[in-house]
Amino acid sequence: MHKKVAEMYIDGLNLRRIGRQMRINHQTVANWINKLTKKIDPEQAPIPELGEWDTVELDELYTFVGQKKQNLPCNASAS
Numbered sequence: 001m002h003k004k005v006a007e008m009y010i011d012g013l014n015l016r017r018i019g020r021q022m023r024i025n026h027q028t029v030a031n032w033i034n035k036l037t038k039k040i041d042p043e044q045a046p047i048p049e050l051g052e053w054d055t056v057e058l059d060e061l062y063t064f065v066g067q068k069k070q071n072l073p074c075n076a077s078a079s
Contacts, residue, residue, distance in 0.1 A: 002032055009033055 001022065008018045015033070019026035 002036070005029055005032055006036055 005018055005022060008021070009015075009029075013021075015029045016026045018029045022029070
């Protein structure tokens with residue numbers, strides 16, 4: 001079961017989805033993944049060469065620090 005969970009995680013499924021599909025708690029999945037990643041020696045991990053990827057996915061996070069400026073009229077909904 002640990003091997004299947006690791007494969008699902010590597011394939012991009014999130015912890016909650018893996019937990020639902022395997023009928024185990026998502027925290028158990030997280031614990032298993034953490035134990036597996038601690039066993040990996042970074043020096044021995046394969047490094048893909050440039051051009052080997054077909055698809056690269058990026059997540060982006062937008063944060064706002066400060067105050068938003070509201071330029072709306074006070075009675076905009078009264079018209």
